Amino acid sequence: MAHYTLQINGKSLEADVDSDTPLLWVLRDNLGLVGTKFGCGIAQCGACTVHVNGAAVRSCTLAVSAVGSNKITTIEGLSANGDHPLQKAWNEVDVAQCGYCQAGQIMNAAALLTKNPKPSAEEIDNAMNGNICRCGTYHRIHEAIALASTKK
Amino acid sequence: MSTILKTNRRDFIKLAATAGGGLMLGFQLTSSVASAMEEVSDVPVVTGTIDFNNYLSISPDGIVTLISPNPELGQNIKTSFPMIVAEELDADWSKVRVIQAFLDAKKYERQLTGGSGAIPHSWERLRKAGATARYMIVEAAAKRWGVPSSMLKTDTGMVLHPDGRKLSYGELATEASSIAIPTEVKLKDKKDFKIIGTAVRNVDNMDMITGKPLYGIDFYREGMVFAMIQRPSAFGMKLKSVDSTAAKAMPGIIDVVTFKNNVAVVGKSTWQVSKARKLLKIEYEAEGTIESSTDHDRLFKELMESKEAVVRRKDGDVETAFKGAAKVITREYQCPFLSHSPMEPMNFFAHVRTDGVELVGPTQTPEAARTEVAKLLGVPNDKVTVEITRLGGGFGRRLKTDYVMEAAELSSIIKQPVKVIWTREDDMTGGSYRPAVRYRFEAALDASGNLVGYKLRGVGINVGNSTREDNFPSGAVDNLQIDSVEYKSPITTGAWRAPITNFLAFAEQAFLDEVSIAAGKDQVKFRLELLERAKKTPAGAIKYDIDRMKGVIELAANKAGWGTKKDVSQGFSVYFSHRTYVAQVAEIEMKNGRPILKKIYAAADCGVVVNKSGALQQVKGGVVDGVGHALFGNVTFKDGAAEQKNFNSYRLIRIKEVPDVEVHFVDNGIDPTGLGEPALPPTGGAVANAIFKATGKRLYNQPFTKQEEMKGVNLGERM
Ligand code: FES
Numbered sequence: 001m002a003h004y005t006l007q008i009n010g011k012s013l014e015a016d017v018d019s020d021t022p023l024l025w026v027l028r029d030n031l032g033l034v035g036t037k038f039g040c041g042i043a044q045c046g047a048c049t050v051h052v053n054g055a056a057v058r059s060c061t062l063a064v065s066a067v068g069s070n071k072i073t074t075i076e077g078l079s080a081n082g083d084h085p086l087q088k089a090w091n092e093v094d095v096a097q098c099g100y101c102q103a104g105q106i107m108n109a110a111a112l113l114t115k116n117p118k119p120s121a122e123e124i125d126n127a128m129n130g131n132i133c134r135c136g137t138y139h140r141i142h143e144a145i146a147l148a149s150t151k152k
Numbered sequence: 153m154s155t156i157l158k159t160n161r162r163d164f165i166k167l168a169a170t171a172g173g174g175l176m177l178g179f180q181l182t183s184s185v186a187s188a189m190e191e192v193s194d195v196p197v198v199t200g201t202i203d204f205n206n207y208l209s210i211s212p213d214g215i216v217t218l219i220s221p222n223p224e225l226g227q228n229i230k231t232s233f234p235m236i237v238a239e240e241l242d243a244d245w246s247k248v249r250v251i252q253a254f255l256d257a258k259k260y261e262r263q264l265t266g267g268s269g270a271i272p273h274s275w276e277r278l279r280k281a282g283a284t285a286r287y288m289i290v291e292a293a294a295k296r297w298g299v300p301s302s303m304l305k306t307d308t309g310m311v312l313h314p315d316g317r318k319l320s321y322g323e324l325a326t327e328a329s330s331i332a333i334p335t336e337v338k339l340k341d342k343k344d345f346k347i348i349g350t351a352v353r354n355v356d357n358m359d360m361i362t363g364k365p366l367y368g369i370d371f372y373r374e375g376m377v378f379a380m381i382q383r384p385s386a387f388g389m390k391l392k393s394v395d396s397t398a399a400k401a402m403p404g405i406i407d408v409v410t411f412k413n414n415v416a417v418v419g420k421s422t423w424q425v426s427k428a429r430k431l432l433k434i435e436y437e438a439e440g441t442i443e444s445s446t447d448h449d450r451l452f453k454e455l456m457e458s459k460e461a462v463v464r465r466k467d468g469d470v471e472t473a474f475k476g477a478a479k480v481i482t483r484e485y486q487c488p489f490l491s492h493s494p495m496e497p498m499n500f501f502a503h504v505r506t507d508g509v510e511l512v513g514p515t516q517t518p519e520a521a522r523t524e525v526a527k528l529l530g531v532p533n534d535k536v537t538v539e540i541t542r543l544g545g546g547f548g549r550r551l552k553t554d555y556v557m558e559a560a561e562l563s564s565i566i567k568q569p570v571k572v573i574w575t576r577e578d579d580m581t582g583g584s585y586r587p588a589v590r591y592r593f594e595a596a597l598d599a600s601g602n603l604v605g606y607k608l609r610g611v612g613i614n615v616g617n618s619t620r621e622d623n624f625p626s627g628a629v630d631n632l633q634i635d636s637v638e639y640k641s642p643i644t645t646g647a648w649r650a651p652i653t654n655f656l657a658f659a660e661q662a663f664l665d666e667v668s669i670a671a672g673k674d675q676v677k678f679r680l681e682l683l684e685r686a687k688k689t690p691a692g693a694i695k696y697d698i699d700r701m702k703g704v705i706e707l708a709a710n711k712a713g714w715g716t717k718k719d720v721s722q723g724f725s726v727y728f729s730h731r732t733y734v735a736q737v738a739e740i741e742m743k744n745g746r747p748i749l750k751k752i753y754a755a756a757d758c759g760v761v762v763n764k765s766g767a768l769q770q771v772k773g774g775v776v777d778g779v780g781h782a783l784f785g786n787v788t789f790k791d792g793a794a795e796q797k798n799f800n801s802y803r804l805i806r807i808k809e810v811p812d813v814e815v816h817f818v819d820n821g822i823d824p825t826g827l828g829e830p831a832l833p834p835t836g837g838a839v840a841n842a843i844f845k846a847t848g849k850r851l852y853n854q855p856f857t858k859q860e861e862m863k864g865v866n867l868g869e870r871m
């Protein structure tokens with residue numbers, strides 16, 4: 001067990017966990033931030049995507065000991081009132097089916113738009129190919145990202 | 153025409169008391185005992201007598217609250233059910249709130265999600281509930297104004313007086329509760345629908361996209377412990393011995409307990425139990441047959457010749473028809489096991505106390521979960537409560553209750569509240585799977601290309617009847633025989649989205665494609681001619697609606713410009729399942745000598761479309777699912793163990809592999825049927841038939857990407 005102070009969503013949060021615990025499980029079990037989802041645990045599905053200093057990272061394979069003072073953003077901290085352009089677009093396009101993968105999809109898309117505010121159709125698909133949606137909402141995911149990129 | 157519905161003894165509406173004033177109605181969702189017994193995906197759904205069902209309340213400030221009884225797993229029922237009530241109520245949609253109900257078999261009937269059956273089951277009852285509340289509110293307004301109710305109108309949550317005066321529903325709610333409940337209510341004319349048929353966004357959108365705890369896996373209770381369970385390493389194995397010393401010594405581990413063939417590691421966090429579980433030293437021994445996929449391949453071939461097939465349908469004289477045929481076509485099709493793989497892995501919370509059992513989690517069948525847990529623990533049913541969380545997908549996996557029972561049994565042993573979590577590997581290797589099936593189709597054509605004989609045999613592993621004997625083309629062929637053979641395996645299987653038809657439809661539609669070509673006919677015309685035949689001179693019973701099937705065939709062909717395009721290769725398919733008709737045209741384009749799946753047109757007849765947004769996504773999602781599993785889905789076994797354990801070896805479709813999907817609905821005003829499943833079955837056939845047109849290669853087995861014919865062909869990516 002070790003003590004960690006993590007910078008998450010603009011706050012300093014403390015956790016006593018084993019040093020090899022993936023950030024995903026620290027968020028979910030210790031900090032009550034359950035918006036970040038567990039899908040595969042081996043960096044294959046993207047359900048657990050968070051931002052580390054603005055870049056999309058799979059939290060299921062990121063050990064808490066490697067986080068340090070880097071700034072973590074989770075879906076709960078993406079915007080103050082659920083009004084990030086992508087969240088608005090996700091609602092407008094009515095993307096979610098079961099919804100389980102969507103936090104990860106949005107976090108991944110948000111990192112894409114930060115790097116590339118006006119992605120082409122191909123760039124959207126390339127960036128999103130690591131995120132699985134078992135319900136098959138891919139058309140709407142694509143549409144919502146395209147929509148948000150016009151609104152920025 | 154508007155409809156008048158009479159209230160009968162078993163289908164009544166009742167007032168319930170509200171604490172803070174306002175109107176609260178309980179309405180029953182049953183019309184007859186017969187409809188209460190429904191076979192859904194081979195899981196019998198038995199629901200006993202019911203009192204009354206579902207609540208609708210209107211508060212003095214005008215908020216309309218509806219309780220949604222069915223588990224929500226993405227089929228959008230939590231939005232579409234309330235839309236139906238709100239329509240007849242003429243409610244202001246912006247003031248409607250929806251709450252997920254707990255399991256309550258006394259109040260709600262058919263609290264389950266499966267078989268695309270919820271909407272057809274509840275359509276009329278939901279409308280009636282809304283209409284009854286509207287009636288009472290209008291009567292209350294008439295009383296207040298001292299005018300006959302016949303001169304009043306309603307619109308968006310307001311009662312309108314012809315002189316321009318208005319009263320909101322909220323203002324009238326308390327008075328409305330003292331109006332006598334009508335025995336008859338008038339339902340709206342469908343052409344006056346204002347909410348039904350529009351695109352209404354999912355009521356949970358904001359919660360889902362801001363990361364609110366909605367799912368079972370998100371559930372947390374102060375003082376609960378976490379557990380993972382090690383199940384047998386292979387099907388057909390049982391537990392022999394366990395050494396848990398090393399696991400128990402790990403940080404955060406509270407206990408390791410053994411029950412049945414399970415070894416449960418209980419601890420303080422998910423990560424700690426998952427790490428400790430890896431240190432268990434467990435020996436297993438065989439208790440049943442230990443099977444590999446190669447055994448299944450052999451068994452399929454043997455059983456295809458079985459003398460003990462169960463005859464499911466027999467019309468005319470097949471022997472004679474095949475003997476006298478000008479041409480006989482025989483083909484076989486085989487599919488592998490599939491994992492359901494909902495994105496949210498299995499999990500359940502259980503707290504077995506001395507005074508009762510509390511269960512919380514994602515289940516498609518809360519009533520079955522309750523009954524089975526009660527039986528397992530030897531407690532009365534009414535001592536078990538089930539709280540239904542949102543489901544991160546189901547696809548049939550959560551019709552099973554194995555993972556609920558395990559959690560309950562573990563809690564009863566450790567006497568603590570516990571949440572059991574499955575890893576993806578547990579989920580993929582632990583069953584239950586879409587059964588593997590092999591079919592043999594035979595067609596007899598006469599000299600002028602008429603289909604005079606038809607045979608189908610299905611051999612399935614743990615499926616019961618692997619055919620759907622009354623589906624098209626039954627009824628259109630004079631001499632027909634359909635039978636099935638079942639093999640019992642220790643590998644667990646269960647309903648998987650669109651049970652049986654998810655592969656049967658591919659096989660049948662790919663076969664009919666070949667038959668139509670052999671008959672020298674256009675694929676679409678061939679099907680239409682058969683339907684014409686079935687209509688004029690039906691052979692035996694016909695259990696599908698010929699005109700509706702024709703309708704979707706024509707709509708899909710028309711929208712896709714069937715047979716008129718030069719630059720793409722088209723494949724056709726049509727299927728009727730779960731009461732809904734869907735036809736599809738797949739289009740393939742050759743790019744650098746490789747077939748690229750560009751687009752799929754889908755035409756669906758599900759009667760009235762309740763929520764345009766939800767319905768569109770159900771069809772698109774079904775098509776995407778159909779493409780993905782036809783191309784990639786594959787679970788194979790080696791010595792009783794699944795060889796695919798996670799998404800690195802079990803491939804699911806990704807965004808780059810998805811073709812465009814264009815959806816059209818038949819607008820016929822017929823009462824709605826379900827859409828959660830029916831769009832999937834026709835997809836594989838349309839794709840395979842288009843591949844044939846583009847490449848001349850016929851596909852008989854799934855997944856397509858693993859077939860010899862497709863070696864070196866990158867079917868997946870569209871770019
Ligand atoms: S849970 Fe991390 S990528 Fe799947």
Ligand code: FES
Binds near residue numbers: 097098101226495544
């Ligand atoms: S919405 Fe269900 S997994 Fe994406």
